Amino acid sequence: MSFLTTILGLKGTANEKDGSSRMQRGVPAESPSLSCVMKENRDFIEKSLGQDSDIVLKEIAAGSYPLQALVMYTDGLTSQAIVNETILKPLAADSKSGSLRESATPEAAYQWLLHEAITNGGIKELTSWPELYLELLGGNTVILLDGVGKGLSVDTSSPKERAIEEPSSATVIRGSREGFTENLRTNTMLVRRKIRDSRLRCRQMNIGEMSKTEIAVMYMEGIAKEDVVQELFARLHAIKVPGILESGNIEEWIQDQFWTPFPTVFNTERPDMVSAALMEGRAAVVVNGTPFVLIVPALFTHFFQVAEDYYQRADIGFLIRLLRYISLLISLLAPALFIAVTTFHQEMLPTPLLISLAAQREGIPFPALIEAIAMEFTFEVLREAGVRLPRAVGQAVSIVGALVIGQAAVEAGIVSAAMVIVVSITAITSFVFPAVNMSISIRMLRFLFMILAGSFGLFGITVGLIALTLHLCSLKSFGVPYMSPFAPYDTYDQGDAIFRMPPWLMRRKPDYLGGKPHADRNR
Structure with missing residues (x-):
C-alpha cells in the first residue's frame, strides 16, 4: 500500500476518489500522522497545496551527517533574513565543522536540530498534518527530517503591520494616545504593559475552519468571575464557521440575544479601556487582524463611559x-x-x-x-x-x-x-x-x-x-x-453609573462582577 493510501486511510475505489478530491482541495489527511520518508511527505505537500508558487520547499543536508532535511516556508509571511540566520546558516556551518557525527541516527540528528543547531527560541515539535499546515501557512518555517515521523516549527514570521497610533474611533483630550493594531501579539503586549500582574491570563486558540484566525482571551484569574470566563470559552469553542475576518464575526456568535437593537458586547481600540475592564473583573477577546477588542460582560452604562472620565476630576x-x-x-x-x-x-x-x-x-x-x-x-x-x-x-x-x-x-x-x-x-x-x-x-x-x-x-x-x-x-x-446597577438596583454601584464618584469612594469592583475589592485599591 502506498504512502498516500496509508496516510488517508482509504479502502476501496470510492474512498480513493474521495481522498484524491480532498487532497486537491488542500484538506489535511484523515490520518494526520507524518511519514518517516521525507520524499513521501514532500509529494503529499505538493499535491495538497497545489504546488503554489509562494510555498518554498528546499532540501538541505542536516549537518555533516549525510541526512536530508526539507525546509518549508511561505514567501511573504516569513522573514528570509531570520530563516538564513537561525536555520540555514547553522546547518551550513555544521556541515564544515562536523559537530554531528556521521554515525548518528536520524532520531539523534532530529534531537541535535531541536536542542543545538537551531538557535531560534520559538521552536516546537509537530506530529500531525493539521499542525504542519497551521504553522506553515501562519508564517513559520517547518523542517522535516528524513527517517523521522515528526517535524519542527521555527518562529520566523515577519508580519507587516502599521505603527501604534491614536485610535480614530475613540479620541481623547487627556489620556493615552496609543491604540490597538491588527497584530495579535502587539495588542496583548499593550495590555500587559499596563497590567504587570501575575494573575493576568492570556489563553490563545484558533477559530475558523479555513482562516484559522488566532484569538486570545485575556482575564484576571481570581478577579474575573469563573462562570463568566467558562461561559465565554464555551461560546468560543462552539463557533464553527469557515473563517473569522473581524471581531464583529465573533461578536455575533457570543452575544446573549440576537433579537435586540442594543449591543451586549463592548468593543474598543483603546488598551487603557481594556486594561481597566480586566482589572474590574471582565474578560477581553483579542482577534488577530483587527484593532477592535471585545469586552464581556457589557452593560448599558458601559456604552456611555470613556477612559477620559477617570482622567479628569x-x-x-x-x-x-x-x-x-x-x-x-x-x-x-x-x-x-x-x-x-x-x-x-x-x-x-x-x-x-x-x-x-x-x-x-x-x-x-x-x-x-x-x-x-x-x-x-x-x-x-x-x-x-x-x-x-x-x-x-x-x-x-x-x-x-x-x-x-x-x-x-x-x-x-x-x-x-x-x-x-x-x-x-x-x-x-x-x-x-x-x-x-x-x-x-x-x-x-x-x-x-x-x-x-x-x-x-x-x-x-x-x-x-x-x-x-x-x-x-x-x-x-x-x-x-443588562441594566445593572439600575435593575436590580444597587446603591453602592451608583457611584460609577450616571455619577462618577472620587476613586477613594469606589474601593471595590461592582457587585454584578463579584463585589470583591480591587487588588490595587486595598492599600
Whole structure:
C-alpha cells in the first residue's frame, strides 16, 4: 500500500476518489500522522497545496551527517533574513565543522536540530498534518527530517503591520494616545504593559475552519468571575464557521440575544479601556487582524463611559457623563415629542409659540410625521455618504449637503424651519455617544418613537418607553443583568453609573462582577 493510501486511510475505489478530491482541495489527511520518508511527505505537500508558487520547499543536508532535511516556508509571511540566520546558516556551518557525527541516527540528528543547531527560541515539535499546515501557512518555517515521523516549527514570521497610533474611533483630550493594531501579539503586549500582574491570563486558540484566525482571551484569574470566563470559552469553542475576518464575526456568535437593537458586547481600540475592564473583573477577546477588542460582560452604562472620565476630576467627569445621558434622551425622543405636541397636544404650547409654528407650517403639504421621517431619512443618507466618500471630500459633502438641502427645503415650503432645527439638534446629540453601535441603536429606535407619536401622541410615546424599559430589563450579558446597577438596583454601584464618584469612594469592583475589592485599591 502506498504512502498516500496509508496516510488517508482509504479502502476501496470510492474512498480513493474521495481522498484524491480532498487532497486537491488542500484538506489535511484523515490520518494526520507524518511519514518517516521525507520524499513521501514532500509529494503529499505538493499535491495538497497545489504546488503554489509562494510555498518554498528546499532540501538541505542536516549537518555533516549525510541526512536530508526539507525546509518549508511561505514567501511573504516569513522573514528570509531570520530563516538564513537561525536555520540555514547553522546547518551550513555544521556541515564544515562536523559537530554531528556521521554515525548518528536520524532520531539523534532530529534531537541535535531541536536542542543545538537551531538557535531560534520559538521552536516546537509537530506530529500531525493539521499542525504542519497551521504553522506553515501562519508564517513559520517547518523542517522535516528524513527517517523521522515528526517535524519542527521555527518562529520566523515577519508580519507587516502599521505603527501604534491614536485610535480614530475613540479620541481623547487627556489620556493615552496609543491604540490597538491588527497584530495579535502587539495588542496583548499593550495590555500587559499596563497590567504587570501575575494573575493576568492570556489563553490563545484558533477559530475558523479555513482562516484559522488566532484569538486570545485575556482575564484576571481570581478577579474575573469563573462562570463568566467558562461561559465565554464555551461560546468560543462552539463557533464553527469557515473563517473569522473581524471581531464583529465573533461578536455575533457570543452575544446573549440576537433579537435586540442594543449591543451586549463592548468593543474598543483603546488598551487603557481594556486594561481597566480586566482589572474590574471582565474578560477581553483579542482577534488577530483587527484593532477592535471585545469586552464581556457589557452593560448599558458601559456604552456611555470613556477612559477620559477617570482622567479628569470627579466633578468634571460626572458633568460630562450626565451630558451624555441627556443627549440620549434628546436623540431618542426630541422628534417624537415635537410630532406629538404639534399634532395632538397643541394646548401644551404657549400661544405665541403655537402661532409661530402654525405660520411656519402654513402651506406645508405633509403632516408632521411624514415631514420628520423625510428629514431624518435625508440626514441618515448624508451621514452614510460622508462616511463612504473619500476622506478629503466626505466631510465637506455631508456638511454642505445638510445646509443646502435644509435651506432649500424650507424655502420650497416642503418642511418647516422648526422641523429642521429639531432634526439638526437630534443629529448633533447622536454624535455625543462614545460607542458607535449604541448610537446606531438609538437612531433605529428614533423612527419607531416617531411613528408612535404620529399615531397616538404622548400616549404612544409613554407606551413605547414602558416597552423599551421592559425590554432592557430582560436583557443579559453573559448572565449579568443588562441594566445593572439600575435593575436590580444597587446603591453602592451608583457611584460609577450616571455619577462618577472620587476613586477613594469606589474601593471595590461592582457587585454584578463579584463585589470583591480591587487588588490595587486595598492599600
